[in-house]
């Protein structure tokens with residue numbers, strides 16, 4: 001999925017989480033969910049985050065360990081020692097990325113290093129990707145207004 005689609009969906013998950021009382025609204029939580037939603041693409045040298053940290057993409061395969069549950073589980077465990085809620089926010093952001101990428105033909109290997117891959121048919125950058133982005137932008141506007 002496109003970078004902007006991941007951001008729009010992460011904002012949607014954030015709004016949903018704080019509107020339902022799962023998390024409290026804070027600037028730190030909002031920033032954390034946005035950052036955690038783009039971390040997985042650090043393994044892609046041509047992605048927004050991968051271009052900022054190209055060393056990671058040079059050594060790791062795209063849609064490998066960074067697109068699995070292994071890293072968020074470790075990160076959430078560490079973050080939760082400071083704040084359980086921030087750990088939850090990180091988990092929500094990271095897994096929102098994995099959920100969207102699981103809809104693409106490349107899919108994700110959630111249980112890395114197992115080869116099993118969850119995948120779909122929505123191509124990154126396709127019309128459907130762009131429509132999903134605008135759908136979540138619209139839902140976010142409605143969600144903020146409610």
Ligand SMILES: [Zn+2]
Nearest residue numbers: 040041097101
């Ligand atoms: Zn990705």
